[in-house]
Amino acid sequence: MELKTYTISVYSENNIGLLNRISAIFLKRHINLESFSTSESEIPNVFRFVIVVNIAPEKVHKVVQQIEKQIDVIKAYYHTDEETIFQENALYKVKSSSLFEERQIQNIIKESHATIVTVSPEFFVIEKTGFREETEQLRKDLAPYGLLQFVRSGRISVTKAKMGISEILNTFKK
Amino acid sequence: METKAKQKSPKGTAAPLHISGAEAVIRCLLAEDANLIYGYPGGAIMPIYDEIYKFQDQLHHVLTRHEQGATHAAQGYARTSGKVGVAMATSGPGATNLVTGIADAQIDSTPMVCITGQVASHLLGSDAFQETDIIGISTPVTKWNYQITKASEIPEIMAKAFYIARSGRPGPVLIDITKDAQFELFDFTYEKCTGIRSYQPYPKLVNESLEQAVQLIGEAKKPFIVWGQGVILGQAEQEFKAFLEKSGIPAAWTILGLSALPTAHPSNRGMVGMHGNYAPNLLTNECDLLIAIGMRFDDRVTGDLRTYAKQAKIIHLELDPAEVNKNVKADVTLLSDCKISLRALTDKIETKTYPEWIKRFDDLDAIENEKVIDGDLHPTKPGLTMGESVEMINKHSNGDAVIVTDVGQHQMVACRYAKFTQSKSNVTSGGLGTMGFALPAAIGAKMGAPSREVVAVIGDGGYQMTIQELGTIFQQQVAVKIVILNNDFLGMVRQWQQLFFDKRYASTEMTNPDFVAIAKGYYIEADRVDNREDLDQAVAKMMASDKPYFLEICVEKEDNVFPMIPTGASVSDIRLE
Numbered sequence: 001m002e003l004k005t006y007t008i009s010v011y012s013e014n015n016i017g018l019l020n021r022i023s024a025i026f027l028k029r030h031i032n033l034e035s036f037s038t039s040e041s042e043i044p045n046v047f048r049f050v051i052v053v054n055i056a057p058e059k060v061h062k063v064v065q066q067i068e069k070q071i072d073v074i075k076a077y078y079h080t081d082e083e084t085i086f087q088e089n090a091l092y093k094v095k096s097s098s099l100f101e102e103r104q105i106q107n108i109i110k111e112s113h114a115t116i117v118t119v120s121p122e123f124f125v126i127e128k129t130g131f132r133e134e135t136e137q138l139r140k141d142l143a144p145y146g147l148l149q150f151v152r153s154g155r156i157s158v159t160k161a162k163m164g165i166s167e168i169l170n171t172f173k174k
Numbered sequence: 175m176e177t178k179a180k181q182k183s184p185k186g187t188a189a190p191l192h193i194s195g196a197e198a199v200i201r202c203l204l205a206e207d208a209n210l211i212y213g214y215p216g217g218a219i220m221p222i223y224d225e226i227y228k229f230q231d232q233l234h235h236v237l238t239r240h241e242q243g244a245t246h247a248a249q250g251y252a253r254t255s256g257k258v259g260v261a262m263a264t265s266g267p268g269a270t271n272l273v274t275g276i277a278d279a280q281i282d283s284t285p286m287v288c289i290t291g292q293v294a295s296h297l298l299g300s301d302a303f304q305e306t307d308i309i310g311i312s313t314p315v316t317k318w319n320y321q322i323t324k325a326s327e328i329p330e331i332m333a334k335a336f337y338i339a340r341s342g343r344p345g346p347v348l349i350d351i352t353k354d355a356q357f358e359l360f361d362f363t364y365e366k367c368t369g370i371r372s373y374q375p376y377p378k379l380v381n382e383s384l385e386q387a388v389q390l391i392g393e394a395k396k397p398f399i400v401w402g403q404g405v406i407l408g409q410a411e412q413e414f415k416a417f418l419e420k421s422g423i424p425a426a427w428t429i430l431g432l433s434a435l436p437t438a439h440p441s442n443r444g445m446v447g448m449h450g451n452y453a454p455n456l457l458t459n460e461c462d463l464l465i466a467i468g469m470r471f472d473d474r475v476t477g478d479l480r481t482y483a484k485q486a487k488i489i490h491l492e493l494d495p496a497e498v499n500k501n502v503k504a505d506v507t508l509l510s511d512c513k514i515s516l517r518a519l520t521d522k523i524e525t526k527t528y529p530e531w532i533k534r535f536d537d538l539d540a541i542e543n544e545k546v547i548d549g550d551l552h553p554t555k556p557g558l559t560m561g562e563s564v565e566m567i568n569k570h571s572n573g574d575a576v577i578v579t580d581v582g583q584h585q586m587v588a589c590r591y592a593k594f595t596q597s598k599s600n601v602t603s604g605g606l607g608t609m610g611f612a613l614p615a616a617i618g619a620k621m622g623a624p625s626r627e628v629v630a631v632i633g634d635g636g637y638q639m640t641i642q643e644l645g646t647i648f649q650q651q652v653a654v655k656i657v658i659l660n661n662d663f664l665g666m667v668r669q670w671q672q673l674f675f676d677k678r679y680a681s682t683e684m685t686n687p688d689f690v691a692i693a694k695g696y697y698i699e700a701d702r703v704d705n706r707e708d709l710d711q712a713v714a715k716m717m718a719s720d721k722p723y724f725l726e727i728c729v730e731k732e733d734n735v736f737p738m739i740p741t742g743a744s745v746s747d748i749r750l751e
Contacts, residue, residue, distance in 0.1 A: 065496040172371040
C-alpha cells in the first residue's frame with residue numbers, strides 16, 4: 001500500500017485527556033506518528049494539534065473522522081504538503097572552541113541562514129527554521145565539528161485554505 | 175472549567191443548596207430521571223453511597239455481585255427502557271471491573287453513565303491504595319470521560335455526561351470523582367445540558383442526497399434493505415415500517431436490529447451475516463440496490479468486503495459520520511437521524527411491489543427450511559436441539575417476551591428462531607461478543623420493562639462467567655426466567671474446532687456443576703429437562719411462574735449452527751451443512 005505524508009490539524013477544547021484520546025486512535029490502528037505539536041490557536045481557549053503521519057490515502061479520511069468524532073474536538077482536517085505552509089525548528093549545541101578554531105563553521109552558519117542563539121565559553125547554540133531537508137543538512141554539516149546536542153521540533157503548519165472554526169463556534173452561540 | 179455547553183434552567187430554579195459533592199451527584203441523577211443505579215460500594219465512593227442511603231426513598235440501588243454485572247445490568251436496562259443506564263463503582267479494581275461492560279456499551283451504542291470513586295486529589299499519581307488511572311484505561315472505550323476533582327464541577331459535568339450518553343449515536347460515559355470532591359461543600363444548582371459547541375450529534379439531512387436516493391430506489395429492480403440498531407435507537411420503528419410497506423422492498427436485520435420489525439411482518443426476510451439466513455445473505459450479492467439503515471457493515475455481517483454487494487448501488491442511512499464509507503463505500507449517504515430520513519424518503523418514493531424478486535427469497539427460504547430449519551425446530555433424532563427449545567419458548571411467550579442472550583451457539587440459535595412482536599425485545603452482546611453478558615443484562619432488562627416477560631437464554635459457558643448475579647436476582651426478586659442451553663461444551667468454539675481445526679477440541683469441553691442445585695442454593699425455583707416429552711411442560715411451568723425461575727435444558731452436545739459463512743469468506747459462500 002502506497003503511503004503518503006499528511007498533516008492532520010485538529011481544533012479542540014483544552015481538556016485534560018484529549019491528547020490521550022487522539023493518540024489512542026492512532027494506536028488502535030497501528031499507525032506511527034511522524035511528529036506531533038500542539039499550541040493555542042488563533043481563537044482564545046481553542047487548541048490546535050498538528051500531527052504528521054505517513055498513511056495510505058484511503059485511511060487518512062477514516063482516521064480524521066474518528067478524531068473529529070471525539071466530543072472535545074471542534075473540527076479536524078487533513079492536508080497534503082502542497083496544501084500547507086509548514087516549517088520545523090531545530091537547535092544545535094556545539095563546542096565554543098570549534099567556533100573559533102574552525103573557520104569553516106562560521107561559513108556553514110552563514111550559508112544555512114541559521115542564527116546563533118547564545119554563546120558561552122563552553123558552547124554555543126544555533127537555531128534553524130526550515131524544511132526537514134534544511135535542518136537535516138545543517139546537522140550533517142555540523143557533525144564533524146562535534147555536535148553536543150541536537151533537537152528538532154515537530155512540524156507546525158498553516159493551511160492555504162480557510163479553516164472556518166470561528167464560524168462553527170458562532171453557529172453554536174446562535 | 176469554562177462553560178462551553180448550553181444549559182437550560184428548570185423553571186423556578188430555587189436558591190442554591192449548600193451541599194456536598196456526593197449529595198450533588200445524587201441530585202444530578204434524580205434531575206436526569208436516573209433513579210435506578212447498579213453498583214458496588216467501596217472506599218473511594220463511600221460518600222456517594224452514604225447519600226444513596228439518605229435518598230433511598232427516591233432512588234433504588236441494586237447491589238450486583240461484581241462490578242461487571244453492574245455495567246451489563248445498566249446496559250440491559252438501557253436497551254429495554256430506552257433510557258440511560260447508570261453503573262457505579264469504587265476506585266481501582268471496582269473501576270477496572272467496569273471496563274468490559276463499558277467496551278460492550280461502546281461498540282453496541284448503548285447509553286450508559288458510569289460513576290467511579292477515585293482517591294483524593296492530593297493522592298493522584300502517588301500509587302495510593304486502590305488508585306488506578308481509570309480515565310486512561312477507559313479512554314478508548316468511552317464516548318467521553320472526565321475526572322472531577324472539585325465539587326463545583328459536578329453539576330455541569332453530570333449534565334454533559336447524560337447529554338452525551340443519550341444524544342446522537344449513544345454510548346458510555348465515565349465520570350471519575352475524587353473522594354475529596356465528594357466531601358467538599360459547595361453551592362449547588364442544576365441545569366440540563368442542551369448542547370456542546372464541539373459536538374454536533376444530529377447532522378442535517380442534505381436534500382440533494384435525498385433526491386439521489388429517491389432516484390436510485392425508483393430505478394432499482396432488485397432492491398434490498400439491511401437494517402440495524404439505528405432504527406431502534408432512533409425510535410424510528412413506525413417510520414421504518416411505513417417505508418417498507420410503501421417501497422415493497424424486502425428487508426433483513428443485523429443482530430442488533432432484531433425486533434425493530436415484528437418477526438411476522440411480510441417484509442422481514444431474516445438475519446444477515448455469519449449465521450444469518452440463506453436468502454438474505456446470498457441475495458446481498460444479487461440485489462441491484464442495497465439500502466443500509468442504521469447499521470455499520472460489521473465484518474460479521476459482510477464477510478469478505480472485496481466480494482460484498484459489488485454489483486449493487488448502495489444507499490447508507492447513518493447518523494455517525496465516522497461510519498460513512500468506513501467499510502463499504504456508499505453511492506448515496508443520508509447522514510441524519512433515520513427517523514427523519516426514513517420519513518422524508520417515504521414521502522417521496524412510489525408504492526411498489528417486486529413479486530419476482532420476492533420469489534427468489536421464498537425459493538431460497540424453502541431450501542434453508544428443508545436443509546436446516548426443519549431439523550432444528552422439529553427434530554426426529556433423539557436429543558434436544560437448541561432450536562426446538564427456543565421454539566418452545568416462542569410457543570409459551572407468544573412472541574411478547576424480551577429475549578436476552580449471551581454469546582455463542584445459543585445466541586445465534588435464539589436470534590434466528592425467537593419470535594418478536596415488539597421493539598426493544600432483543601438484548602444481546604453483538605459487537606463485543608461478551609460472554610457473561612446475559613445474566614446481569616437480564617436483571618436490567620426486566621427492571622427496564624417490568625411489565626414484560628424477560629427470558630434469558632444462556633449457554634453453560636457464558637452463564638458461569640457471571641453466575642454470581644443469581645445473588646442479585648434473589649436479593650432483588652427480579653422475576654427473570656433463566657434458561658441454560660447446556661451442551662457441556664463451549665459450543666461455538668467447538669464447532670469451529672470441528673470445522674476448521676480437524677476436531678482438535680482444545681479446552682472446550684466443560685465439566686459442569688449441578689446447575690439446578692446452584693440455583694436452588696440461591697433460593698431460586700429450578701428445574702432440569704433432558705428429553706423431548708417433558709420440554710413443553712417444563713417451559714410452560716417456567717413461563718407461568720411470576721418469580722425468578724431457572725430451567726436447565728440439556729441439549730445435544732455436538733450440534734452445529736448453520737447456515738454459516740466462514741470467517742473471511744464471501745456472503746455467497748454461505749454453507750448449509
